[in-house]
Amino acid sequence: MNPFTREANLEHLTNTEKIWDLIIIGGGATGLGAAVDAASRGFSTLLLEQADFAKGTSSRATKLVHGGVRYLAQGDIGLVREALRERGLLLNNAPHLVKNESFIIPNYSWWDGVFYTIGLSIYDILAGKLSFGRAKHISKKETIKRLPGIQEKGLHGSVVYHDGQFDDSRLAINLAQTAIEQGATLLNYFKVSGLIKGTSGKIAGVTATDIETGINYELKAKTVINATGVFVDDVLKMDTPEKKPMVRPSQGVHLVLDRSFLPAEDALMIPKTEDGRVLFAVPWHEKLLIGTTDTPIDSHSLEPVALDEEVEFILRTAGKYLTKAPTRADVLSVFAGLRPLAAPQDGSSKTKEISRSHKLIVSDSGLITITGGKWTTYRKMAEDIVNQAIKTGGLQNTPCKTESLAIHGSRPNPDRTNPMFVYGTDIEKIQALYDENPDWKNQINPEGSYTKGEVIWSVRNEMARSVEDILARRTRVLFLNARLAIKMAPEVAHLMAGELGKDTAWETTQINAFNETAKNYILTPH
Numbered sequence: 001m002n003p004f005t006r007e008a009n010l011e012h013l014t015n016t017e018k019i020w021d022l023i024i025i026g027g028g029a030t031g032l033g034a035a036v037d038a039a040s041r042g043f044s045t046l047l048l049e050q051a052d053f054a055k056g057t058s059s060r061a062t063k064l065v066h067g068g069v070r071y072l073a074q075g076d077i078g079l080v081r082e083a084l085r086e087r088g089l090l091l092n093n094a095p096h097l098v099k100n101e102s103f104i105i106p107n108y109s110w111w112d113g114v115f116y117t118i119g120l121s122i123y124d125i126l127a128g129k130l131s132f133g134r135a136k137h138i139s140k141k142e143t144i145k146r147l148p149g150i151q152e153k154g155l156h157g158s159v160v161y162h163d164g165q166f167d168d169s170r171l172a173i174n175l176a177q178t179a180i181e182q183g184a185t186l187l188n189y190f191k192v193s194g195l196i197k198g199t200s201g202k203i204a205g206v207t208a209t210d211i212e213t214g215i216n217y218e219l220k221a222k223t224v225i226n227a228t229g230v231f232v233d234d235v236l237k238m239d240t241p242e243k244k245p246m247v248r249p250s251q252g253v254h255l256v257l258d259r260s261f262l263p264a265e266d267a268l269m270i271p272k273t274e275d276g277r278v279l280f281a282v283p284w285h286e287k288l289l290i291g292t293t294d295t296p297i298d299s300h301s302l303e304p305v306a307l308d309e310e311v312e313f314i315l316r317t318a319g320k321y322l323t324k325a326p327t328r329a330d331v332l333s334v335f336a337g338l339r340p341l342a343a344p345q346d347g348s349s350k351t352k353e354i355s356r357s358h359k360l361i362v363s364d365s366g367l368i369t370i371t372g373g374k375w376t377t378y379r380k381m382a383e384d385i386v387n388q389a390i391k392t393g394g395l396q397n398t399p400c401k402t403e404s405l406a407i408h409g410s411r412p413n414p415d416r417t418n419p420m421f422v423y424g425t426d427i428e429k430i431q432a433l434y435d436e437n438p439d440w441k442n443q444i445n446p447e448g449s450y451t452k453g454e455v456i457w458s459v460r461n462e463m464a465r466s467v468e469d470i471l472a473r474r475t476r477v478l479f480l481n482a483r484l485a486i487k488m489a490p491e492v493a494h495l496m497a498g499e500l501g502k503d504t505a506w507e508t509t510q511i512n513a514f515n516e517t518a519k520n521y522i523l524t525p526h
Contacts, residue, residue: 003180004461010210012046012185013217020046022389023206023221025192025235028058029168029375030358031227032175032186033382033402039182040405041386041398046219047184048208050191051302052469054172057229058375059473060337062254062292063284065090065098065164065376069269070278072123079357081126083376087164088130090379094171094407096414096424100132101165101282103269104147106158106321113137116159116271123161132162149262151321165267165282168375169473170422173462177408188463195224195238195367203239203366212465222393225385226369229340230300239367246361247371249300249338253310254291256333256480257326261318262288273317281318287332287480290318297338304336305520331523333482342372360384366392379403419449423457430457444495445488450475455492459499467492467514482521489514 001008022038024031027049038045049055067084068076091098105120107113120135136159143158144150176186189211196205196218205220226235236243261281262268268281281290293310311334319325342359358373358381368388373381383400390397409424420427433453434441440453458464458474470492472478477485493507493514500506 002460004177004463006187006212006463006465009180009185009187013219016218018044018220020044020205020219020221021393021395022046022223022225022386023048023219024225024227025206026225026227026229026231027053027172027176027186027188028056028227028229029054029172029175029378030229030370030373030381030385031225032172032179033378034225034227034385035179035184035186036175036182036405036407037379037382037386037400037402038389039179039184040401042183043386043389043395043398045179045184046221047179047186048190048192048206049186049188050211052188052465052473053176053186053463054169054473055302056231057337057339058172059169059479060252060254060335061168061375062252062280063165063168063282063289064101064280065166067123067126067163067376068374069120069123069161069163069271072119072126076357077126080123082380083374084123084127085130086377086380087132088127089403090166090376091132091164093402093405094166094174094410096409096411097171097174097407097422098164098166099416100162101267102133102160102162102265103267103280104138104143104158104160105269105271106143106147106150107156108154110156113157113159116161120159120161132164135159135161146266147262147264147268149260149264149323150268151323160266164376165284166375167285167422167476169476171375171407173474174408174424176463177461178405181408186463189465192235195235195365196220197365201365222395223389224367225389226367227385230338232340232369232371236363236367236369239363239365246342246369247300247340248342249297250341251295251297251304251307251310251336251338252292253295253306253314253334253336254289255311255314255318255326255331256284256335257288257290257330258332259283259286259288261322261324261326261330268321270317270321273313275313279314279317281321285476285480290314290326294339300338303517303520304338306334306336310336311523328523328525333479333521334523335479335521340371358384360388362388362392368392420451420454426457426461429461430454433457444491445484447484448477448481448488450477450488452491452495455495456499459496464496465500467496467510468517470496471514472517478518478521482518485521486515486518489518 021043194207270279411424
């Protein structure tokens with residue numbers, strides 16, 4: 001039986017007496033990383049995700065694997081050094097998804113050149129053996145050549161430095177596959193509804209519902225991990241209803257434009273915007289991704305929506321640096337994500353000052369909660385979680401194995417001109433599907449490079465259950481061009497229905513639900 005199917009994973013829940021070593025709640029970067037770590041150490045591991053893997057924050061990042069230049073400016077050397085080391089390990093373990101990207105910081109004052117060259121040389125030194133390349137100063141002429149479309153007035157030159165760039169939800173899917181290969185059981189669309197406690201008040205498992213069938217489960221475990229990102233407080237309340245919120249969500253918004261606004265191989269980094277934030281313009285899947293904002297938000301949701309002022313801030317700032325100023329009409333897709341920042345206990349509201357480092361908390365009941373952190377350090381966070389689970393659950397003390405564990409699909413030096421490069425070593429297996437049905441070789445829509453075979457592959461081997469799973473997270477169409485995603489939805493629904501044995505009513509429901517979600521990714525003119 002194919003281990004990547006939902007049926008195969010559900011089979012592992014039939015023994016109701018089984019006591020798992022770890023039950024992980026949450027299928028984003030942190031939860032998936034913990035599943036890979038725990039399973040690779042030989043622990044029996046079950047991960048439950050209420051929606052799809054990486055549905056929340058983990059598919060909505062700036063697509064950077066980075067040390068964090070601004071944390072260096074804030075003097076957080078420890079965080080930067082750890083992140084730079086993790087960046088290097090991630091490039092080694094998932095070279096099909098992570099690449100070394102050069103970033104250019106344009107200097108509009110003489111002093112900026114000196115300041116950033118020195119600062120970024122320190123950044124590189126902190127990376128040690130895992131360096132991506134030395135920072136250097138380049139002339140105004142060279143800057144204009146490398147960044148066609150950059151604002152030339154007042155430009156003195158620029159500083160070039162190196163960081164990582166990646167595809168976030170593709171990495172999440174590959175981590176899910178890696179966890180299963182290591183022996184973990186993973187289920188998406190499976191919602192934890194409560195915690196089970198023993199007579200001593202210690203956590204002994206969870207109650208959960210399979211959203212697809214409505215069947216309820218009682219699942220026993222030695223340890224339970226709360227890795228639910230902006231939803232950690234919901235799980236903490238199941239444990240202690242009077243608990244004060246631990247997380248302060250901060251919203252980050254990104255706009256996607258055509259590459260013609262900055263037709264460059266290099267990314268642009270704007271270190272100081274009008275409100276003190278950093279803004280990036282990064283080439284991503286043949287488009288230009290611009291972001292991010294940092295807006296404190298009072299509530300959390302699975303589908304956060306960009307605020308008008310965030311959109312205007314990005315357009316205005318980009319317009320100052322690009323000769324062709326983008327307008328709302330130029331935006332192909334807009335998406336928002338919520339960062340689960342550890343809430344300040346002193347009532348401070350400046351989100352850029354709230355720590356990005358992760359925090360592990362063990363409740364009196366033994367519930368292990370992780371908050372904060374970022375994609376780049378997901379592996380280190382997972383290692384810390386499992387080390388804690390060993391202590392809390394009295395598990396066998398086995399060392400972490402993920403520093404050099406290749407992630408599913410890992411393929412060095414991928415051919416990035418092939419639109420399917422993100423599948424790594426799975427490319428040939430997808431192409432083999434074309435023998436089963438020659439029509440699957442065809443594109444879903446002539447405007448996009450995605451084939452019908454990719455939909456079939458994602459249903460069979462990547463646990464895709466809905467049209468949105470395919471168009472938002474297995475392929476990235478919704479994030480790259482929302483209007484194109486809407487055009488593709490009917491064909492995707494039809495292909496999925498054939499694979500999943502669904503009827504036309506299911507197709508219609510799926511298309512309507514997807515269109516409703518996709519509306520939030522389209523900017524309407526004012």
